[in-house]
Amino acid sequence: MRLAILPIEYGTRVSISDESDPRAYVRLAARLRREIAEGTLAPGMPTPSITTLSQQYGHARQTCAKALRTLEDEGLLTRIPGLGYYVTGTTGAESPAQSGT
Numbered sequence: 001m002r003l004a005i006l007p008i009e010y011g012t013r014v015s016i017s018d019e020s021d022p023r024a025y026v027r028l029a030a031r032l033r034r035e036i037a038e039g040t041l042a043p044g045m046p047t048p049s050i051t052t053l054s055q056q057y058g059h060a061r062q063t064c065a066k067a068l069r070t071l072e073d074e075g076l077l078t079r080i081p082g083l084g085y086y087v088t089g090t091t092g093a094e095s096p097a098q099s100g101t
């Protein structure tokens with residue numbers, strides 16, 4: 001049996017928006033990214049907890065955690081162990097705990 005060769009490589013982005021991506025963590029990350037861009041979640045503010053996101057959007061806690069880690073990898077959030085995730089903004093500015101506020 002021969003497998004078909006896909007036209008795109010594994011791990012590449014396809015030309016659909018994050019809002020319509022079938023993966024729940026990508027859709028949740030896009031929603032949070034939009035809230036950061038609109039200023040609903042301002043730099044220095046904590047994000048809702050993983051439990052709160054899970055209850056609010058109806059996703060598993062692991063899905064919500066992966067969405068937050070995705071935004072952390074992009075530099076929009078920073079994780080402070082024991083305190084949660086904080087918005088750093090679009091430039092990856094220092095976190096509130098590091099700045100002493």
